[in-house]
Amino acid sequence: xxxxxxxxxxxxxxxxxxxxxxxxxxxxxxxxxxxxxxxxxxxxxxxxxxxxxxxxxxxxxxxxxxxxxxxxxxxxxxxxxxxxxxxxxxxxxxxxxxxxxxxxxxxxxxxxxxxxxxxxxxxxxxxxxxxxxxxxxxxxxxxxxxxxxxxxxxxxxxxxxxxxxxxxxxxxxxxxxxxxxxxxxxxxxxxxxxxxxxxxxxxxx
Amino acid sequence: xxxxxxxxxxxxxxxxxxxxxxxxxxxxxxxxxxxxxxxxxxxxxxxxxxxxxxxxxxxxxxxxxxxxxxxxxxxxxxxxxxxxxxxxxxxxxxxxxxxxxxxxxxxxxxxxxxxxxxxxxxxxxxxxxxxxxxxxxxxxxxxxxxxxxxxxxxxxxxxxxxxxxxxxxxxxxxxxxxxxxxxxxxxxxxxxxxxxxxxxxxxxxxxxxxxxxxxxxxxxxxxxxxxxxxxxxxxxxxxxxxxxxxxxxxxxxxxxxxxxxxxxxxxxxxxxxxxxxxxxxxxxxxxxxxxxxxxxxxxxxxxxxxxxxxxxxxxxxxxxxxxxxxxxxxxxxxxxxxxxxxxxxxxxxxxxxxxxxxxxxxxxxxxxxxxxxxxxxxxxxxxxxxxxxxxxxxxxxxxxxxxxxxxxxxxxxxxxxxxxxxxxxxxxxxxxxxxxxxxxxxxxxxxxxxxxxxxxxxxxxxxxxxxxxxxxxxxxxxxxxxxxxxxxxxxxxxxxxxxxxxxxxxxxxxxxxxxxxxxxxxxxxxxxxxxxxxxxxxxxxxxxxxxxxxxxxxxxxxxxxxxxxxxxxxxxxxxxxxxxxxxxxxxxxxxxxxxxxxxxxxxxxxxxxxxxxxxxxxxxxxxxxxxxxxxxxxxxxxxxxxxxxxxxxxxxxxxxxxxxxxxxxxxxxxxxxxxxxxxxxxxxxxxxxxxxxxxxxxxxxxxxxxxxxxxxxxxxxxxxxxxxxxxxxxxxxxxxxxxxxxxxxxxxxxxxxxxxxxxxxxxxxxxx
Numbered sequence: 001x002x003x004x005x006x007x008x009x010x011x012x013x014x015x016x017x018x019x020x021x022x023x024x025x026x027x028x029x030x031x032x033x034x035x036x037x038x039x040x041x042x043x044x045x046x047x048x049x050x051x052x053x054x055x056x057x058x059x060x061x062x063x064x065x066x067x068x069x070x071x072x073x074x075x076x077x078x079x080x081x082x083x084x085x086x087x088x089x090x091x092x093x094x095x096x097x098x099x100x101x102x103x104x105x106x107x108x109x110x111x112x113x114x115x116x117x118x119x120x121x122x123x124x125x126x127x128x129x130x131x132x133x134x135x136x137x138x139x140x141x142x143x144x145x146x147x148x149x150x151x152x153x154x155x156x157x158x159x160x161x162x163x164x165x166x167x168x169x170x171x172x173x174x175x176x177x178x179x180x181x182x183x184x185x186x187x188x189x190x191x192x193x194x195x196x197x198x199x200x201x202x203x204x205x
Numbered sequence: 206x207x208x209x210x211x212x213x214x215x216x217x218x219x220x221x222x223x224x225x226x227x228x229x230x231x232x233x234x235x236x237x238x239x240x241x242x243x244x245x246x247x248x249x250x251x252x253x254x255x256x257x258x259x260x261x262x263x264x265x266x267x268x269x270x271x272x273x274x275x276x277x278x279x280x281x282x283x284x285x286x287x288x289x290x291x292x293x294x295x296x297x298x299x300x301x302x303x304x305x306x307x308x309x310x311x312x313x314x315x316x317x318x319x320x321x322x323x324x325x326x327x328x329x330x331x332x333x334x335x336x337x338x339x340x341x342x343x344x345x346x347x348x349x350x351x352x353x354x355x356x357x358x359x360x361x362x363x364x365x366x367x368x369x370x371x372x373x374x375x376x377x378x379x380x381x382x383x384x385x386x387x388x389x390x391x392x393x394x395x396x397x398x399x400x401x402x403x404x405x406x407x408x409x410x411x412x413x414x415x416x417x418x419x420x421x422x423x424x425x426x427x428x429x430x431x432x433x434x435x436x437x438x439x440x441x442x443x444x445x446x447x448x449x450x451x452x453x454x455x456x457x458x459x460x461x462x463x464x465x466x467x468x469x470x471x472x473x474x475x476x477x478x479x480x481x482x483x484x485x486x487x488x489x490x491x492x493x494x495x496x497x498x499x500x501x502x503x504x505x506x507x508x509x510x511x512x513x514x515x516x517x518x519x520x521x522x523x524x525x526x527x528x529x530x531x532x533x534x535x536x537x538x539x540x541x542x543x544x545x546x547x548x549x550x551x552x553x554x555x556x557x558x559x560x561x562x563x564x565x566x567x568x569x570x571x572x573x574x575x576x577x578x579x580x581x582x583x584x585x586x587x588x589x590x591x592x593x594x595x596x597x598x599x600x601x602x603x604x605x606x607x608x609x610x611x612x613x614x615x616x617x618x619x620x621x622x623x624x625x626x627x628x629x630x631x632x633x634x635x636x637x638x639x640x641x642x643x644x645x646x647x648x649x650x651x652x653x654x655x656x657x658x659x660x661x662x663x664x665x666x667x668x669x670x671x672x673x674x675x676x677x678x679x680x681x682x683x684x685x686x687x688x689x690x691x692x693x694x695x696x697x698x699x700x701x702x703x704x705x706x707x708x709x710x711x712x713x714x715x716x717x718x719x720x721x722x723x724x725x726x727x728x729x730x731x732x733x734x735x736x737x738x739x740x741x742x743x744x745x746x747x748x749x750x751x752x753x754x755x756x757x758x759x760x761x762x763x764x765x766x767x768x769x770x771x772x773x774x775x776x777x778x779x780x781x782x783x784x785x786x787x788x789x790x791x792x793x794x795x796x797x798x799x800x801x802x803x804x805x806x807x808x809x810x811x812x813x814x815x816x817x818x819x820x821x822x823x824x825x826x827x828x829x830x831x832x833x834x835x836x837x838x839x840x841x842x843x844x845x846x847x848x849x850x851x852x853x854x855x856x857x858x859x860x861x862x863x864x865x866x867x868x869x870x871x872x873x874x875x876x877x878x879x880x881x882x883x884x885x886x887x888x889x890x891x892x893x894x895x896x897x898x899x900x901x902x903x904x905x906x907x908x909x910x911x912x913x914x915x916x917x918x919x920x921x922x923x924x925x926x927x928x929x930x931x932x933x934x935x936x937x938x939x940x941x942x943x944x945x946x947x948x949x950x951x952x953x954x955x956x957x958x959x960x961x962x963x964x965x966x967x968x969x970x971x972x973x
Contacts, residue, residue: 028872029518066410066418101415129372138341138374156518162344164410164418193518195492199416200342203372 062102067198095132100202156194355392459545465864481535508553580714581739615748621699669772673813804835
């Protein structure tokens with residue numbers, strides 16, 4: 001039996017043609033959002049699963065990215081404030097690898113939150129990029145909204161005007177804000193996906 | 206006046222540079238123009254200091270030598286054409302990462318004409334600016350023009366971008382130097398002799414690992430001159446080169462379709478048939494259309510090519526709405542604009558597999574030839590071939606003392622095998638070229654061929670049973686099918702061996718066949734020839750080796766027993782073919798086939814009687830009549846036989862395969878096993894009996910939650926053929942196992958064992 005199995009494997013090795021390569025594939029709108037866990041700024045492990053029953057926002061961020069700065073001119077903080085007041089869990093995730101732009105320690109994360117007057121539920125540190133790759137996070141910012149049932153209901157840009165200019169905020173359709181309003185009202189999210197824009201996530205090369 | 210070198214007011218220029226890197230700040234002001242190269246803002250390179258970057262470091266510079274060069278050109282006579290007109294002059298603006306200016310194609314604008322003014326960006330090495338669709342991140346360069354009354358600017362004529370990987374992402378952009386030409390209409394009432402100022406605010410994002418948004422104000426003073434002006438002495442050639450190299454419209458036509466979780470773009474036109482096809486890459490205008498980081502699959506066709514792309518987020522929420530627009534690049538500067546409607550894909554743009562190295566199987570020619578030969582050798586042992594060949598070999602033993610006769614027979618057999626194989630190959634390649642999705646065993650998808658084969662098997666069986674004899678010298682029972690010493694008989698045996706081999710796929714064959722059908726004709730034929738050589742090799746070897754021949758048992762009465770015995774595998778084969786025919790055409794078709802078989806048997810018996818009778822004529826007439834009737838009956842049966850009547854009886858519950866179902870299951874994150882099979886494929890059926898139908902495997906499927914999809918290729922099916930070709934195959938069986946989250950399936954071996962399947966299932970599913 002063992003030899004037969006080995007024979008089969010040998011044959012598989014001969015006949016296998018380029019199979020098995022894995023690549024990051026993002027989660028699918030309407031499907032369960034993949035679970036993950038990561039350490040927050042205090043070194044505590046947080047997982048997506050623990051927030052089942054609540055709406056969760058994932059925000060990929062890099063404080064040195066011009067697009068992130070545009071939104072931290074007040075827009076992002078306002079969104080975080082409104083969302084968390086509504087009981088939404090807001091997780092800011094930093095997938096910048098050590099030595100890359102935007103990489104921060106837990107202490108720096110706390111300072112940033114304080115200096116920017118942000119109010120995320122937690123800042124999660126993902127220096128290995130595992131969570132970012134799991135979600136196919138491409139840019140900073142790149143936003144995901146997960147409903148109380150753990151399903152992904154929005155993925156994409158924070159709004160629909162891909163620019164780094166603060167003045168463009170006025171004419172942009174605030175897609176994440178609208179998605180959260182739809183979720184709160186129990187409606188299907190009207191625009192469940194958009195093209196994320198911003199700086200590339202600075203993954204470990 | 207001449208070139209206004211020193212006459213120009215050396216005053217101040219407006220500039221505006223944004224450096225969002227240091228927060229969104231904006232600086233605006235009047236600064237004395239500098240003649241020196243600007244300070245390069247080293248602070249920006251040092252991340253910790255970046256916020257302290259001084260805006261003064263990025264002051265724009267007017268480059269006076271532009272005028273000086275114009276003077277030099279005038280001296281050499283190049284400016285003679287526009288005589289007294291002023292030369293176009295632009296200012297070069299340098300940011301720490303980009304040197305930019307407006308570069309016109311002509312030295313002066315003609316009233317009523319069009320000038321092309323390009324934004325020239327010289328980008329710091331290692332840094333990039335972006336195409337109109339920047340890819341996964343980034344932002345395209347933008348120009349906002351301020352033009353004199355009556356002048357108007359068109360859209361940027363974007364050069365073909367580069368693919369720029371950033372970790373797991375891919376951006377589309379430019380490096381080193383790029384010219385972005387913009388057509389500018391000159392009003393008919395522009396006054397010759399006048400110089401106008403064209404101004405543009407250029408916004409771009411320039412990135413290396415980090416990204417810096419920059420904004421500069423650029424101006425170009427352009428003289429107006431009557432009549433066509435000479436090319437701009439400095440930029441004319443480069444701008445025209447950029448325009449000439451821009452993707453060409455109107456050459457390619459395209460159709461796009463979303464199928465099986467993939468976005469397919471079929472492109473027809475001469476360039477898509479050329480050598481560049483191997484480098485084909487589609488840059489879509491719409492950033493939501495495809496996943497930029499995923500490779501694009503290329504399949505060639507007789508009239509074009511088809512690209513298979515992973516859709517972008519847009520496909521998650523709905524269908525693709527046309528038209529699909531973008532640039533199809535063939536590398537080396539060759540690129541075309543594509544505007545594809547959404548519709549059904551033209552067959553002529555696919556079917557010939559991947560360009561170059563033979564599909565994804567990636568076999569080289571030597572390996573493919575080796576595999577084909579080995580596959581041919583193994584075919585000898587397959588149940589459909591073995592009885593025919595073993596009888597022939599046994600008959601050959603009778604010629605052990607006549608080496609010459611034996612050799613002639615060996616060669617005749619070889620010729621028969623090769624002729625038939627090459628004929629089949631040629632038919633297959635012709636079918637492929639005509640846009641059919643054909644593969645190994647394709648002839649078995651035709652019910653008339655199955656019926657014909659079933660009757661042939663019946664005839665062989667009847668012959669082996671001694672009902673009638675073949676061969677020129679009928680010397681009583683014992684010689685049978687093999688005939689006696691007939692080269693023609695040996696040739697026929699060769700033909701027969703290939704005909705009966707078709708339902709069997711030997712190990713190694715599929716990879717070689719998959720390689721062959723996507724190759725140029727000569728290569729494909731040589732692979733088929735290697736398969737034929739493999740099939741013929743044992744027989745030829747025996748016929749050329751008297752020592753071997755002498756070791757074979759001498760023909761004698763025992764052969765009759767063996768012959769009668771071997772008739773039974775052939776009856777079984779005929780019955781099995783009849784079953785396939787029934788699956789293809791339904792029970793009514795089967796009745797017709799049985800009637801034809803009954804007539805064939807009657808004809809065979811009458812013919813056999815004629816061989817023994819003193820008065821053969823009546824028997825022969827009867828035999829011919831019965832045979833004719835059988836053929837006629839078969840014709841009627843086959844013509845009236847639509848596909849259908851297929852019932853599923855597999856022990857293991859399988860869902861029918863569709864690309865959509867597969868995509869949906871994969872999207873749900875479920876592991877999926879796809880069995881590409883056909884009723885006429887013996888190997889497939891054996892695998893299903895031996896491995897897939899066992900209780901152990903059934904339990905493994907249940908335990909691992911792997912969904913079993915069955916792609917049944919018994920009848921022609923272009924969707925399944927396309928899926929096979931996607932994996933570099935031209936025939937069944939093919940077993941794919943998709944793990945959750947994996948991009949590519951694992952391909953299981955062609956001979957399955959219970960253990961191997963269970964192991965693979967377990968490996969495909971992370972223990973939960």
